[in-house]
Structure formats: C-alpha cells, structure tokens
Amino acid sequence: RNLLTDKSHQGVVAHCLSLEGTSKDMARLVSCRTPLSFRDWRYLHRARLDILPLRGHSWFCSQEQDTSCRRCGKENETGYHVLNHCEEGLQLATKRHNTVQDLLETLLVKQGHDVTVNKAIPGQRLRPDVELTLSGSRVMVDVVVCYDQPGSMENAYQRKIAKYSSLGRILPLVIGSLGSWNPRNEEIRS
Incomplete structure (x- = not known):
C-alpha cells in the first residue's frame, strides 16, 4: 500500500x-x-x-x-x-492583500506612474485597489489573494474581470496565499 x-x-x-x-x-x-x-x-x-x-x-x-x-x-x-x-x-488575510497592494503601488510609483489607491468610483460601489493612466486610458489593477489551487486562482481572475470590465481596462493581480504566481499576472509586468 x-x-x-x-x-x-x-x-x-x-x-x-x-x-x-x-x-x-x-x-x-x-x-x-x-x-x-x-x-x-x-x-x-x-x-x-x-x-x-x-x-x-x-x-x-x-x-x-x-x-x-x-x-x-x-x-x-x-x-x-x-x-x-x-x-x-481574516485580519491576516487582509494584511497579505494590503502587503501585495503596497508593493505594487511602490513599484508603479518608482516607474514614474501617477497612481491612486483605493479610490471609490463615483456612482458605483466599486473601489479598485490601484488605478493609473497608461497612454491616455484608465487602467485598474485589483489585487486578489486566494488559495493556491488552479481553479480558485482562475475563478478569482474571472470574477475581477467581470466586476470591473465595464469601467475600463482591468488587470487582476492574482497571488496565492502561499505565494503562487498566476501566469496571467505577467500582463501587469509589461
């Protein structure tokens, strides 16, 4: 056995x-x-x-x-x-999320981007984690820290796309709670 x-x-x-x-x-x-x-x-x-x-x-x-x-x-x-x-x-889960968000903000500011963090969208109940302008268009990055399973990481990515896609370009940043990196995150690097 x-x-x-x-x-x-x-x-x-x-x-x-x-x-x-x-x-x-x-x-x-x-x-x-x-x-x-x-x-x-x-x-x-x-x-x-x-x-x-x-x-x-x-x-x-x-x-x-x-x-x-x-x-x-x-x-x-x-x-x-x-x-x-x-x-x-849950406070530890929130801390993991905020740590990733803070790192992302720091990297974007170092690259010279004008970044807004946790700003509510007028007339909506939505609040993307990070918002910036690239080539004249609004880009929202929303951080998700979920369990490290392929299914849950893909579901988290799709939920963020569905949630924000009507408002402009959305780039979900999906990180596993044990450190896994979603391959779709590479789009944010470029």
Whole structure:
C-alpha cells in the first residue's frame, strides 16, 4: 500500500506552482538565499504540500473526531479554511492583500506612474485597489489573494474581470496565499 498516493488532497497546491513553466516561484522558495526563518520555511513547505496537522484532514483525525476549526468552531479545519476563510484569521488575510497592494503601488510609483489607491468610483460601489493612466486610458489593477489551487486562482481572475470590465481596462493581480504566481499576472509586468 502506497501511503502517499492514498492522500488525495496532497499536491493540489504543488500543481498550482507548476502552472507557469518559466516561473521562478519554486526555485526562489527552495533557495537558501531567503529571509525566511527555518520555522517559517517548515510551515510554508508543509502548508504547500497540504500536510499541516489540521483537523479537517482524514490522515490527521479519525472519522469520529471533531473536524471543525479550533479557532472559529465552524467549517472543516483545512488549509483552505485556515488561510482564507477563518473568521479569526481574516485580519491576516487582509494584511497579505494590503502587503501585495503596497508593493505594487511602490513599484508603479518608482516607474514614474501617477497612481491612486483605493479610490471609490463615483456612482458605483466599486473601489479598485490601484488605478493609473497608461497612454491616455484608465487602467485598474485589483489585487486578489486566494488559495493556491488552479481553479480558485482562475475563478478569482474571472470574477475581477467581470466586476470591473465595464469601467475600463482591468488587470487582476492574482497571488496565492502561499505565494503562487498566476501566469496571467505577467500582463501587469509589461
């Protein structure tokens, strides 16, 4: 019996890392030249392999045990829930989003762009994260930090397109909560 192949949940995040063949994502994280502490490294790699000891995984808890989240008491305690949907951890999800947004703003300002951040669109309930003008046309960049699964990253991208496309050019910046890079983000680089 092969225990690794019996774990159907494993490899989902790792599959997301292989979406882009030229991505330096995995090489950067495996490199010894990183500011991450060993403790952070261990957590990150266990999270990416989906082998954290969480109640929602059948390999960690038996069928009779409670699988609800230890923090909020709701839903199954899985990596997906803990990183993106647990009410007790939402401030960390917001912090991840704001960190990406701040980095994007800093890079655009360094390139000489006039940038507005979190400005509400008049007459709408929409507020793109970053707005700038390129060649006379308005471009909106909206940051999404979602779980590192190919399906959820693509869905997040499409939701942002649908949400803002009637207002002008939209470039969703989709980042996985464990650091995956959506190949469609390359459009923002150009």
